[in-house]
Amino acid sequence: MPAREIKTNIFSVGAIDWDRRLFDELIPLPEGTSYNAYLIKGTDKTALLDSVDPAKESELISNLKELEVGKIDYVICHHAEQDHSGTIPKILELYPQAKVVTNQKCKEMLKDLLLIPDNRFIEVKDRETISLGDKTLDFILAPWVHWPETMLTYLKEDKILFPCDLFGSHLATSDLYVTDEPLVYRSAKRYYAEIMMPFRTSIKKHIEKIKDLPIEIIAPSHGPAYPKPSFIMDAYKDWISDDVKNEVLIPYVSMHGSTKKMVDYFTEALIKRNISVKPFNLTKTDIGELAMALVDAATIVIGSPTVLVGPHPAALYATYLTNALRPKAKFASLIGSYGWGGKMAEQITGMLTNLKVEVIEPVIIRGFPKETDFKALDRLADSILQKHRQLNG
Ligand SMILES: Cc1cc2nc3c(=O)[nH]c(=O)nc-3n(C[C@H](O)[C@H](O)[C@H](O)COP(=O)(O)O)c2cc1C
Secondary structure, eight states: OOOOOEETTTTEEEEEESOOOOEETTTETTTTTTEEEEEESSSEEEEOOOOGGGGGGHHHHHHHHHHTTOOOOEEOOSSOOOOHHHTHHHHOOOHTTOOEEEEEEHHHHHHHHHOOOOGGGEEEOOOOOEEOOOOOOEEEEEEOEEEEEEEEEEEEETTTTEEEETTTOOOOOSSSSSOOOOHHHHHHHHIIIIIIIGGGGHHHHHHHHHHHOSSSSEEESSBBBSSSHHHHHHHHHHHHHHHHHHHEEEOOOOSSSSHHHHHHHHHHHHHHHOOOEEEEEETOOOOHHHHHHHEEEEEEEEEEEETTTEEHHHHHHHHHHHHHHHOOOEEEEEEEEEEOOHHHHHHHHHOOSSOOOEEEEOOEEEEOOHHHHHHHHHHHHHHHHHHHHHHHO
């Protein structure tokens, strides 16, 4: 992407990755992504805020050339993960006078991950500032969004917050600023669900810390910038709140149709009770969609057959992921089928240790569901209805 001016002497110099479809060899990227880096030219000094993924190194360098950047004094590193830090060694090589400005934790990580020597760093503490002449960088330490070393920069005179991954979205778009709010909302929610949700408590504290700053633009490191900060701040406030929706999420797998029949019946039973329901066939679903649904659902019901004594591996993976993402769900249960015996229910419920959920009595049946099994599913749906009513009552 070409360099573009955000405000006088502040440029977006990063790269768009239109074709990338997988991040961290884990997260699907249906809409690609971008690695945003920003150049700030002050009257005395010039700072580069973050770099780009090493695969896009040439784009960052050509943008700096296009802007005729003869010197960089400071490379601000908000986060040591390589999609933002990976091109810093190249920048240090091209600009020998440049120093990496970051906090102590991030410095140690950059030394380990990118082998940057100790003498290339300037260490900053929370709310320390650096002057570029007419522009001041105010560093706000914000650990655990989503690594322990993360920090944000507030550019005082221009009222721009550079939060790196926080508030970001995996979205390849030529829009420098958000234009299509519903599209960005979905991408930002997916990003929150996959990357930020486990750190809900830390994010609450950081949002509290920045809430009184006059912010006119939020410029994250992935996706377009927010010219209306309240759009993303309000969305985050909703996602990190303890409020849940009258919604049941059913990640399931079925080999020969028994569990599937239970899921179909149960889905209808919930709809009849005016409960929103999202069944996810784990062999077909994109795990990002599942993560997004986990942001709001009050209840998670996992569906699995018994395989070699335990749950089906696809259900095991979904349960592991759900537990790791720490959604705010209040209730969990399990439905599924077995042939002769096993420990499927104990294994699944035993994995949900990070969640503060009440486990509602599972419905585990032998073989294909029969009339009595459908009645048991109706009772489970009744029980969920009652629990959801109590939440709202
Ligand atoms: C590879 C394989 C392994 C299985 N292992 C077990 C087992 O250890 N214990 C058990 O009770 N049933 C076992 N079963 C039987 C299934 O759990 C049973 O057929 C169930 O009804 C399948 O549900 P589904 O139609 O939703 O796939 C196994 C089935 C398969 C295909």
